[in-house]
Amino acid sequence: MTYREIITSLTPYQISCLFFFKIRHNFNMRFSWLMPYLDLSMKNFLLCLFRYIFTLGYRISSPSKTNNQQSPEPQSLKSPHNSFFIVAHPDDIELFMGREARHQILEQPENKKIFIVLSAGDANRKNRKKIFREITWWKAREQAHTLAISYWNKNRNLAHESEITVNHRKMTKITLGASIILYNFRLTDADKTTSLNDLIHQNSQEIYDLAHHQAYRKQDIQTSLLELIEYENIGAQSAAFYIMDESYDRNPGDHKDHKATSEIFKEIYTQISVQDKSLHGYLTYFIQEKVINLEGEDKHVSFETWRIIADELERNGYKRNDDPHHMQWVGKEYKSYEIKTLD
Structure with a gap:
């Protein structure tokens, strides 16, 4: 399978995750000098922020299929x-x-x-x-x-x-x-x-x-x-x-x-x-x-x-x-x- 075929077979969420891991890798490389000064909670916050940004489009474009409605409730059956x-x-x-x-x-x-x-x-x-x-x-x-x-x-x-x-x-x-x-x-x-x-x-x-x-x-x-x-x-x-x-x-x-x-x-x-x-x-x-x-x-x-x-x-x-x-x-x-x- 070619690289193009692999990419086109991925879901939007999977593609966004690839970007997230790429950004994460680049961040670690570019700011490695900063890492010792960040506590674990700050590191996790930055990683979550990147993930949120790069998956936002997917989550907005993929609404839940439950489609909960506020219309009148269907009349319940009186079944045997x-x-x-x-x-x-x-x-x-x-x-x-x-x-x-x-x-x-x-x-x-x-x-x-x-x-x-x-x-x-x-x-x-x-x-x-x-x-x-x-x-x-x-x-x-x-x-x-x-x-x-x-x-x-x-x-x-x-x-x-x-x-x-x-x-x-x-x-x-x-x-x-x-x-x-x-x-x-x-x-x-x-x-x-x-x-x-x-x-x-x-x-x-x-x-x-x-x-x-x-x-x-x-x-x-x-x-x-x-x-x-x-x-x-x-x-x-x-x-x-x-x-x-x-x-x-x-x-x-x-x-x-x-x-x-x-x-x-x-x-x-x-x-x-x-x-x-x-x-x-x-x-x-x-x-x-x-x-x-x-x-x-x-x-x-x-x-x-x-x-x-x-x-x-x-x-x-x-x-x-x-x-x-x-x-x-x-x-x-x-x-x-x-x-x-x-x-």
């Missing part, structure tokens, strides 16, 4: 059957149960698909964001989550974001048309003082959301979940619930907050009033040891979904996550159990 996907982090659905969700979106447009994410996925970064970034890393993850689900829906509907009140607390709701609904609790993730897992084991009494710093006890989370589920199930005859397998015997090595999320939900499962309901568990981290089992279009969409997520992180100035660590789960989907009732 609803599906609820309840997970801990914004990308858990895409990684571990994406095929199931996508096929329901495409094949069951008359039924509602409700995606509920408990944590913001901030990994203890909270509201901190890198210098010159417009949004935080966790917000970029959330936008990537919305983009992925919109992609499964063939981008047929604009995302409508609104703030609602559930159990006396503010919460973010995103709709994609009338049948796809996303609820984001935005609870802190991997915080040093509290977590979903700590709530389960009573090592802490409360956890907070990042958007409004509202306190939730475990019971508050469960009450909020029940309120959402009962509201969405008005008029429904049946409902299916998709969660991450909470058993370390079947699903060894899983994230503690994956397990905690499923346990929090399973404790209220029998209280859900819809009569015909089913519960479906999926393997998570453990599938890194398993072979890629998706084929054809399902396999292609799995990899494309993760590229879209990585692109959105990069567009907002954060590291892509299509790295070997994450890619060991892409292209796979393993259901571990399906039950109708709980004792």
Whole structure:
């Protein structure tokens, strides 16, 4: 491949990064005498300033594809059957149960698909964001989550974001048309003082959301979940619930907050009033040891979904996550159990 072909194959962001590293190299060479007099924070500031300048054009010309609208929210369906996907982090659905969700979106447009994410996925970064970034890393993850689900829906509907009140607390709701609904609790993730897992084991009494710093006890989370589920199930005859397998015997090595999320939900499962309901568990981290089992279009969409997520992180100035660590789960989907009732 020629030098010209290499350059023309690069994305605008990659080209801007090349300029950034060139400028960085020239700066280090020309002002090497100055470096001993600059502390680390000043060096990092200058490097961030150069990066901001040379990626500004790319970020301005590449607006987010979520297109959150302030127009009236689409009228929600009163569907005979609803599906609820309840997970801990914004990308858990895409990684571990994406095929199931996508096929329901495409094949069951008359039924509602409700995606509920408990944590913001901030990994203890909270509201901190890198210098010159417009949004935080966790917000970029959330936008990537919305983009992925919109992609499964063939981008047929604009995302409508609104703030609602559930159990006396503010919460973010995103709709994609009338049948796809996303609820984001935005609870802190991997915080040093509290977590979903700590709530389960009573090592802490409360956890907070990042958007409004509202306190939730475990019971508050469960009450909020029940309120959402009962509201969405008005008029429904049946409902299916998709969660991450909470058993370390079947699903060894899983994230503690994956397990905690499923346990929090399973404790209220029998209280859900819809009569015909089913519960479906999926393997998570453990599938890194398993072979890629998706084929054809399902396999292609799995990899494309993760590229879209990585692109959105990069567009907002954060590291892509299509790295070997994450890619060991892409292209796979393993259901571990399906039950109708709980004792």
